[in-house]
Amino acid sequence: MRIYKNKKIMARPIKETPILYGEDARRFVARMQEKRRISQEERARINANYELVLGMLKRGEALKQQRHATAV
Amino acid sequence: MQQPSDIASTSLIVVKLDVPDTVKSFDCGDEDLNDFILHESPLYRKEKLAVTYVLKEADDIANEHITAFFSLSNDRISISDFDNKTKYNRFSRRFNNHKRLKSYPAAKIGRLAVHVSAKGMNVGSMLLDFIKRYFTADNKTGCRFITVDAYSAAIPFYLRNGFVPLNDDDIDEPTRLLYFDLNDLDED
Numbered sequence: 552m553r554i555y556k557n558k559k560i561m562a563r564p565i566k567e568t569p570i571l572y573g574e575d576a577r578r579f580v581a582r583m584q585e586k587r588r589i590s591q592e593e594r595a596r597i598n599a600n601y602e603l604v605l606g607m608l609k610r611g612e613a614l615k616q617q618r619h620a621t622a623v
Numbered sequence: 624m625q626q627p628s629d630i631a632s633t634s635l636i637v638v639k640l641d642v643p644d645t646v647k648s649f650d651c652g653d654e655d656l657n658d659f660i661l662h663e664s665p666l667y668r669k670e671k672l673a674v675t676y677v678l679k680e681a682d683d684i685a686n687e688h689i690t691a692f693f694s695l696s697n698d699r700i701s702i703s704d705f706d707n708k709t710k711y712n713r714f715s716r717r718f719n720n721h722k723r724l725k726s727y728p729a730a731k732i733g734r735l736a737v738h739v740s741a742k743g744m745n746v747g748s749m750l751l752d753f754i755k756r757y758f759t760a761d762n763k764t765g766c767r768f769i770t771v772d773a774y775s776a777a778i779p780f781y782l783r784n785g786f787v788p789l790n791d792d793d794i795d796e797p798t799r800l801l802y803f804d805l806n807d808l809d810e811d
């Protein structure tokens with residue numbers, strides 16, 4: 552919540568994922584069955600970014616535990 | 624595109640925010656998204672509705688200068704045999720039966736934003752790449768799709784990253800539901 556012009560404003564809630572009906576449902580299922588493949592280049596980039604951020608997450612969690620241990 | 628190695632050498636870390644953790648300041652250029660990370664995300668966390676991860680420098684213990692954040696929750700995409708919601712509601716009221724609904728497991732990016740100072744440097748795409756692989760590399764419970772409740776200004780960014788809209792019902796709304804099929808990453 553924030554105050555803007557003396558009014559309280561809530562951040563927009565995260566929207567529910569809607570149920571798909573009719574044509575939307577048919578299009579979705581058809582697309583799900585299509586075989587789309589990303590390029591080797593894109594796959595290599597995704598994998599590299601995954602490893603990079605996973606490393607950051609592991610470092611972050613290790614640091615948090617370290618700090619927690621010294622605080623206790 | 625910037626190579627990940629450009630930032631691999633920095634002291635950036637990612638941490639999952641725990642219940643008492645707060646973010647002290649953040650500016651992505653959108654007041655509503657700033658408000659989410661500063662004030663609303665702890666409520667989602669406390670109620671176990673969404674978990675928020677922040678990208679920041681290792682020495683930023685108090686979360687005063689975070690570079691980016693993303694919030695994740697469990698989700699599903701459900702499809703119905705019915706042509707529209709009215710017919711479906713009429714049927715399920717009468718028979719109290721949800722069998723005519725098929726659901727696929729998904730993980731949802733509730734919110735994702737990058738600090739104004741780091742915009743356009745592929746940080747957002749790097750985080751999307753991570754999320755896509757995170758749920759395929761460690762598919763513990765089955766997850767076929769990544770969904771996102773995207774702010775309209777960020778839709779081109781998600782389209783560039785392989786997401787597509789679920790339907791056109793929310794075309795004029797401030798946020799739209801988009802999804803990415805994790806099978807697109809398969810090798811065969």
Ligand SMILES: CC(C)(COP(=O)(O)OP(=O)(O)OC[C@H]1O[C@@H](n2cnc3c(N)ncnc32)[C@H](O)[C@@H]1OP(=O)(O)O)[C@@H](O)C(=O)NCCC(=O)NCCS
Nearest residue numbers: 651653736737742743744745746747748776777779780783
């Ligand atoms: C949307 C957001 C998450 C993108 O993150 P980012 O790190 O800046 O994006 P990236 O650098 O990974 O961009 C990847 C590609 O998407 C494009 N892109 C990013 N944001 C875009 C936008 N809002 N509109 C159109 N294209 C966009 C980039 O040009 C880039 O393409 P390129 O590889 O050809 O250069 C980030 O800008 C943000 O947090 N915005 C929040 C505020 C907001 O939505 N403001 C509205 C105005 S943008």
